[in-house]
Amino acid sequence: MKPFPASSPAVLALLVPLLLSACGQMKAVGGGTEAAYRPEFVAQVPLSAGLSTASLEATYGGRVLSEARGEGYALMGFSQGEVRSGLSAQGTQAVRVERNRDVFQGGGLTATMSARRTVWINGEFTTWASARRTVWINGVFDFLPQNTGTFQQIGLEAAQARASNLGAGIKVAVIDTGVDIEHPAFAGALAPQNEWRDFRDNDTNPDEEGVLGEGGYGHGTAVAGIVLQVAPRATILPLRVLGPDGSGDVLHVAQAIDWAVKSGARIINLSLGTDSRSNVVQDAVARAAARGVLVISSAGNDNLGSLTYPANDATSAGPAGDYSLSVGSVDGGDLKSSFSNYGKALEIVAPAENVYTPGPDNLLVSWSGTSMAAPMVTGSLALALGENLGVSSRDMAKGLVEKTTDIYRNEMNKAYKDKLGKGRLDLARFSAQ
Numbered sequence: 253m254k255p256f257p258a259s260s261p262a263v264l265a266l267l268v269p270l271l272l273s274a275c276g277q278m279k280a281v282g283g284g285t286e287a288a289y290r291p292e293f294v295a296q297v298p299l300s301a302g303l304s305t306a307s308l309e310a311t312y313g314g315r316v317l318s319e320a321r322g323e324g325y326a327l328m329g330f331s332q333g334e335v336r337s338g339l340s341a342q343g344t345q346a347v348r349v350e351r352n353r354d355v356f357q358g359g360g361l362t363a364t365m366s367a368r369r370t371v372w373i374n375g376e377f378t379t380w381a382s383a384r385r386t387v388w389i390n391g392v393f394d395f396l397p398q399n400t401g402t403f404q405q406i407g408l409e410a411a412q413a414r415a416s417n418l419g420a421g422i423k424v425a426v427i428d429t430g431v432d433i434e435h436p437a438f439a440g441a442l443a444p445q446n447e448w449r450d451f452r453d454n455d456t457n458p459d460e461e462g463v464l465g466e467g468g469y470g471h472g473t474a475v476a477g478i479v480l481q482v483a484p485r486a487t488i489l490p491l492r493v494l495g496p497d498g499s500g501d502v503l504h505v506a507q508a509i510d511w512a513v514k515s516g517a518r519i520i521n522l523s524l525g526t527d528s529r530s531n532v533v534q535d536a537v538a539r540a541a542a543r544g545v546l547v548i549s550s551a552g553n554d555n556l557g558s559l560t561y562p563a564n565d566a567t568s569a570g571p572a573g574d575y576s577l578s579v580g581s582v583d584g585g586d587l588k589s590s591f592s593n594y595g596k597a598l599e600i601v602a603p604a605e606n607v608y609t610p611g612p613d614n615l616l617v618s619w620s621g622t623s624m625a626a627p628m629v630t631g632s633l634a635l636a637l638g639e640n641l642g643v644s645s646r647d648m649a650k651g652l653v654e655k656t657t658d659i660y661r662n663e664m665n666k667a668y669k670d671k672l673g674k675g676r677l678d679l680a681r682f683s684a685q
């Protein structure tokens with residue numbers, strides 16, 4: 253077996269701290285009949301035309317997880333031992349290896365829990381009683397009247413009146429804790445079943461798993477439900493990468509992004525984030541951008557002056573930044589939400605406090621968090637792209653940010669000048685262009 257390539261000083265510098273922090277981090281996988289392979293380390297490696305899977309594994313010493321021959325790369329997983337033997341050997345080609353961190357978190361979860369806010373309305377489970385197709389009646393959002401104020405704030409009624417396709421034909425990938433597949437809110441709104449994936453448990457059923465009221469259970473269902481309220485005829489592609497506790501692997505996030513692009517998603521919603529950048533995820537975001545796919549990420553819920561990744565990379569120069577949007581949260585009066593992260597990398601804010609949305613097991617629930625802000629933007633872009641106006645998705649995203657409402661005139665936001673993005677989502681303005 254050839255050595256693991258780790259000869260360059262840059263790679264060594266990356267590997268040493270990763271190894272130190274990796275001790276005892278290997279996690280057991282429970283639940284599914286066929287457990288997903290969860291390597292300790294991951295890397296993207298170049299894949300030339302004539303190279304077989306076996307020869308890749310012989311070259312690098314790990315295991316090939318996915319191959320994209322047309323695009324010339326493969327994702328590989330490594331054990332700590334494989335990385336270590338590579339480190340002591342003399343390699344020839346630099347490959348960026350990173351720990352397959354289990355630190356991605358659904359952004360809505362932290363705010364909800366830190367505020368000790370109940371996920372459920374008035375502390376009670378409320379049974380779902382809405383008809384999904386009914387939208388506005390006399391200025392009331394009849395689909396979920398509880399959201400009328402929130403949706404009036406962003407001018408949704410005017411936008412839905414103008415965008416009469418309501419997002420039809422636009423596939424939105426929700427990379428999250430899964431979706432409650434049987435919920436009546438999603439009837440007729442999900443992508444074909446052969447496109448569903450559960451990367452967490454390595455199966456084809458991304459139904460949410462968990463216990464009512466605990467952890468991240470219901471997070472993905474909530475996010476998908478918000479996308480569909482804004483763009484009721486969009487198609488949801490449910491991809492499960494986060495477990496019931498709301499955490500997941502960078503590897504699975506990267507694989508899900510690639511899967512979404514391959515499945516024809518036009519927009520990817522990432523209501524999740526971590527405190528450090530991931531190369532494998534960023535490479536996947538760049539590939540999505542190269543195909544014109546938008547990636548919408550939540551800013552995080554720690555009231556910090558910096559965003560979680562990938563939101564904090566959304567303003568980077570080049571296509572990956574152009575096709576990415578970072579989204580923070582304001583309240584019903586356009587004040588920064590107490591939980592919302594802020595910073596120069598934040599591009600837009602949307603109201604995301606007490607947003608009513610489907611919950612697992614036929615329930616209606618309410619959530620707060622930047623996780624709820626991202627799907628407001630995702631749904632808005634689905635609405636816009638569904639009109640087939642011949643405007644590129646990149647320019648749509650740019651227009652959405654430019655046609656916002658100024659929130660800095662409000663004294664209470666002055667402390668966050670230029671750190672809450674261009675402004676607050678304003679669909680009346682955006683759809684009037």
Ligand SMILES: [Ca+2]
Pocket residue numbers: 432433434459460612613
């Ligand atoms: Ca279910």
Ligand SMILES: [Ca+2]
Pocket residue numbers: 450453455456457458459
């Ligand atoms: Ca599953």
Ligand SMILES: [Ca+2]
Pocket residue numbers: 566567568573574575576577578599
């Ligand atoms: Ca951007």
